[in-house]
Amino acid sequence: xxxxxxxxxxxxxxxxxxxxxxxxxxxxxxxxxxxxxxxxxxxxxxxxxxxxxxxxxxxxxxxxxxxxxxxxxxxxxxxxxxxxxxxxxxxxxxxxxxxxxxxxxxxxxxxxxxxxxxxxxxxxxxxxxxxxxxxxxxxxxxxxxxxxxxxxxxxxxxxxxxxxxxxxxxxxxxxxxxxxxxxxxxxxxxxxxxxxxxxxxxxxxxxxxxxxxxxxxxxxxxxxxxxxxxxxxxxxxxxxxxxxxxxxxxxxxxxxxxxxxxxxxxxxxxxxxxxxxxxxxxxxxxxxxxxxxxxxxxxxxxxxxxxxxxxxxxxxxxxxxxxxxxxxxxxxxxxxxxxxxxxxxxxxxxxxxxxxxxxxxxxxxxxxxxxxxxxxxxxxxxxxxxxxxxxxxxxxxxxxxxxxxxxxxxxxxxxxxxxxxxxxxxxxxxxxxxxxxxxxxxxxxxxxxxxxxxxxxxxxxxxxxxxxxxxxxxxxxxxxxxxxxxxxxxxxxxxxxxxxxxxxxxxxxxxxxxxxxxxxxxxxxxxxxxx
Amino acid sequence: xxxxxxxxxxxxxxxxxxxxxxxxxxxxxxxxxxxxxxxxxxxxxxxxxxxxxxxxxxxxxxxxxxxxxxxxxxxxxxxxxxxxxxxxxxxxxxxxxxxxxxxxxxxxxxxxxxxxxxxxxxxxxxxxxxxxxxxxxxxxxxxxxxxxxxxxxxxxxxxxxxxxxxxxxxxxxxxxxxxxxxxxxxxxxxxxxxxxxxxxxxxxxxxxxxxxxxxxxxxxxxxxxxxxxxxxxxxxxxxxxxxxxxxxxxxxxxxxxxxxxxxxxxxxxxxxxxxxxxxxxxxxxxxxxxxxxxxxxxxxxxxxxxxxxxxxxxxxxxxxxxxx
Numbered sequence: 001x002x003x004x005x006x007x008x009x010x011x012x013x014x015x016x017x018x019x020x021x022x023x024x025x026x027x028x029x030x031x032x033x034x035x036x037x038x039x040x041x042x043x044x045x046x047x048x049x050x051x052x053x054x055x056x057x058x059x060x061x062x063x064x065x066x067x068x069x070x071x072x073x074x075x076x077x078x079x080x081x082x083x084x085x086x087x088x089x090x091x092x093x094x095x096x097x098x099x100x101x102x103x104x105x106x107x108x109x110x111x112x113x114x115x116x117x118x119x120x121x122x123x124x125x126x127x128x129x130x131x132x133x134x135x136x137x138x139x140x141x142x143x144x145x146x147x148x149x150x151x152x153x154x155x156x157x158x159x160x161x162x163x164x165x166x167x168x169x170x171x172x173x174x175x176x177x178x179x180x181x182x183x184x185x186x187x188x189x190x191x192x193x194x195x196x197x198x199x200x201x202x203x204x205x206x207x208x209x210x211x212x213x214x215x216x217x218x219x220x221x222x223x224x225x226x227x228x229x230x231x232x233x234x235x236x237x238x239x240x241x242x243x244x245x246x247x248x249x250x251x252x253x254x255x256x257x258x259x260x261x262x263x264x265x266x267x268x269x270x271x272x273x274x275x276x277x278x279x280x281x282x283x284x285x286x287x288x289x290x291x292x293x294x295x296x297x298x299x300x301x302x303x304x305x306x307x308x309x310x311x312x313x314x315x316x317x318x319x320x321x322x323x324x325x326x327x328x329x330x331x332x333x334x335x336x337x338x339x340x341x342x343x344x345x346x347x348x349x350x351x352x353x354x355x356x357x358x359x360x361x362x363x364x365x366x367x368x369x370x371x372x373x374x375x376x377x378x379x380x381x382x383x384x385x386x387x388x389x390x391x392x393x394x395x396x397x398x399x400x401x402x403x404x405x406x407x408x409x410x411x412x413x414x415x416x417x418x419x420x421x422x423x424x425x426x427x428x429x430x431x432x433x434x435x436x437x438x439x440x441x442x443x444x445x446x447x448x449x450x451x452x453x454x455x456x457x458x459x460x461x462x463x464x465x466x467x468x469x470x471x472x473x474x475x476x477x478x479x480x481x482x483x484x485x486x487x488x489x490x491x492x493x494x495x496x497x498x499x500x501x502x503x504x505x506x507x508x509x510x511x512x513x514x515x516x517x518x519x520x521x522x523x524x525x526x527x528x529x530x531x
Numbered sequence: 532x533x534x535x536x537x538x539x540x541x542x543x544x545x546x547x548x549x550x551x552x553x554x555x556x557x558x559x560x561x562x563x564x565x566x567x568x569x570x571x572x573x574x575x576x577x578x579x580x581x582x583x584x585x586x587x588x589x590x591x592x593x594x595x596x597x598x599x600x601x602x603x604x605x606x607x608x609x610x611x612x613x614x615x616x617x618x619x620x621x622x623x624x625x626x627x628x629x630x631x632x633x634x635x636x637x638x639x640x641x642x643x644x645x646x647x648x649x650x651x652x653x654x655x656x657x658x659x660x661x662x663x664x665x666x667x668x669x670x671x672x673x674x675x676x677x678x679x680x681x682x683x684x685x686x687x688x689x690x691x692x693x694x695x696x697x698x699x700x701x702x703x704x705x706x707x708x709x710x711x712x713x714x715x716x717x718x719x720x721x722x723x724x725x726x727x728x729x730x731x732x733x734x735x736x737x738x739x740x741x742x743x744x745x746x747x748x749x750x751x752x753x754x755x756x757x758x759x760x761x762x763x764x765x766x767x768x769x770x771x772x773x774x775x776x777x778x779x780x781x782x783x784x785x786x787x788x789x790x791x792x793x794x795x796x797x798x799x800x801x802x803x804x805x806x807x808x809x810x811x812x813x814x815x816x817x818x819x820x821x822x823x824x825x826x827x828x829x830x831x832x833x834x835x836x837x838x839x840x841x842x843x844x845x846x847x848x849x850x851x852x853x854x855x
Contacts, residue, residue, distance in 0.1 A: 138682040226700025269601045298696045299703045313618040320614045330584035332599035356570040363625030369692040372720040438689025440720045443728035
């Protein structure tokens with residue numbers, strides 16, 4: 001019996017401990033938050049079509065970009081790939097019946113929902129105007145908005161992150177099917193393992209920092225506010241000690257997704273498997289040592305600036321290795337361009353541009369000019385939206401037949417992928433140019449010379465919005481009307497494809513055998529699996 | 532009055548690379564263009580390879596697929612080391628630029644900057660004050676000594692490629708040498724609350740002669756920060772201990788600014804604005820060698836404004852007073 005048919009009551013969903021059902025619960029929640037965050041972005045882009053701040057008040061504008069950032073980072077991006085796709089696929093990939101702690105997994109979803117609803121409550125009550133970065137002393141002593149409540153919501157979602165991280169780590173260690181050694185694991189599993197370690201190590205630092213902000217705000221304990229004997233830069237160090245690794249929480253799982261899809265659609269073994277695995281570990285560890293590049297003009301010491309600049313250049317090396325290996329995987333392949341592959345190739349391109357522009361920001365002298373301008377906004381959207389969101393959509397289309405047992409309409413899928421790619425570039429490439437020309441970020445009104453590029457960016461955003469709404473429609477349509485997909489519609493080699501679609505409640509009818517080769521693709525198989 | 536020969540800077544027309552109007556800006560732009568060329572070539576090369584493979588090895592093409600490689604350690608080493616070398620060269624270049632830019636010339640003209648929600652207050656050494664405008668002479672280094680009265684702000688002049696956060700409770704500095712006459716945008720780059728985007732103004736670069744005339748002609752602030760500081764120095768009877776003629780053994784303050792100070796714990800600091808401020812707020816933590824820890828903290832008696840004024844006065848105290 002498929003996991004989808006194992007109980008139809010609301011209770012059977014809300015009290016489930018099945019990792020696949022919990023993944024669905026996460027999927028529904030992050031989709032809702034994605035569109036709330038997207039609505040805030042829409043308002044921002046509408047406001048910025050004219051230089052004057054004329055659509056909403058300055059206060060409302062500041063609350064909009066704060067809501068957009070908080071929702072997209074903590075309620076969408078961080079849980080997106082790990083908690084939805086990872087939750088569903090990771091146990092299947094290693095031949096396990098579930099995650100190591102199924103009830104903890106459910107608790108993790110409830111914590112996430114509680115945190116998310118608290119954040120939404122803070123927005124409904126009047127919002128927050130600090131920016132998602134909560135810089136002190138503005139956030140502790142000056143802002144008259146719902147800072148503490150929002151921080152509490154983020155704190156609670158952090159507990160959920162930690163629970164998920166622990167669950168994944170233990171699962172990968174303990175529940176691999178016998179014979180499935182570390183260097184035979186799919187890179188998706190490696191990526192989620194590394195991500196989980198970051199979640200467990202970095203999230204507590206964020207939690208403590210947010211508590212300190214709330215304590216200073218509520219009880220005037222002098223931690224960050226110099227008027228009370230605190231140090232505002234201390235906050236930035238603590239915040240970025242979490243928030244820079246958080247970028248890798250968002251992008252490593254994306255790399256994992258793409259590393260499954262490119263070999264499958266190129267019908268070829270992933271190139272340089274071991275280097276890919278080591279690069280994941282290198283990114284996860286060096287990524288902890290680069291936070292100070294957010295602070296080159298903050299008043300941080302020049303010596304610290306030099307060190308953080310050097311380390312930031314070094315962390316780019318493993319990322320470059322990954323891009324080269326994905327590219328080399330295409331060599332002598334037999335490449336099909338289904339929607340997952342289009343998204344995955346889009347990821348490689350946009351991640352590359354995001355990564356290369358990161359080098360500009362790692363260079364102290366250039367960062368002085370570019371930091372806190374739209375160049376930074378463009379850079380991190382290329383990584384997080386061009387990278388992580390593209391990969392999320394790639395994975396969503398790739399594993400959709402496995403999750404629901406139905407095929408999505410392929411033509412519409414490809415059209416949406418192309419639309420998202422062009423819409424994305426039109427939205428965010430002009431923002432690089434705005435930053436180079438000197439437009440600061442978080443400006444409600446701006447000097448008139450920046451209007452043309454802002455209008456282009458807003459036009460791109462409307463295309464992007466259509467690109468994101470389309471999958472919502474045709475994936476929903478496919479639930480009822482999609483063609484049955486069969487167990488392995490892509491002719492893929494991972495263990496998750498060896499069981500039925502949708503999988504039975506306990507994942508495998510018989511205990512699976514460890515695959516000889518998770519990337520054993522050949523062009524000949526490709527010729528056989530066609531539709 | 533404004534010696535603007537280039538009305539183009541603020542006319543609302545867009546330039547990709549905002550025009551360069553300082554010596555440092557030209558250096559920054561050379562690095563920017565080098566970076567753009569290197570990264571652009573890398574991106575194009577990669578795009579070419581991906582598109583080439585995608586076409587050549589599309590499903591059903593007749594390309595040769597015999598013996599596809601699964602790994603190549605030599606190749607991996609090559610594409611690890613090559614980017615590493617390129618990145619290190621770029622790091623050294625950028626780091627060298629920033630180190631050069633960190634050294635404030637001794638003859639730089641000091642201008643006090645106070646940031647607050649949501650305005651910039653500036654004061655020239657002569658006492659002339661201005662709000663949301665900064666007039667500077669062409670070709671002479673200018674150092675901004677900046678502090679905030681509330682939250683963090685950031686002083687940003689795109690045409691100078693110069694930016695520095697302005698913090699409460701601490702001084703930061705930003706220096707530049709303007710190289711082109713004209714008017715340029717001055718912006719706040721660190722989000723600071725409701726009217727962050729209204730915290731903007733202009734920098735006017737003038738010939739030295741025009742600047743001197745501007746300084747002399749303009750309305751003068753009622754009192755300069757240093758004068759306010761001198762009054763505080765009187766009121767708090769600082770001289771009672773710090774005057775060389777005093778019977779109390781306390782460090783003399785005239786001419787202290789900018790000197791190297793040996794501290795009781797064996798370390799050395801340069802007596803800059805931050806040191807002077809700290810020494811008033813928490814004197815025992817910054818005790819100079821050879822003096823007893825007898826000065827109380829003045830944090831409670833002095834507002835943020837008072838501290839700025841007192842430090843401005845200490846900075847302005849001439850060395851002669853030492854010998855008087």
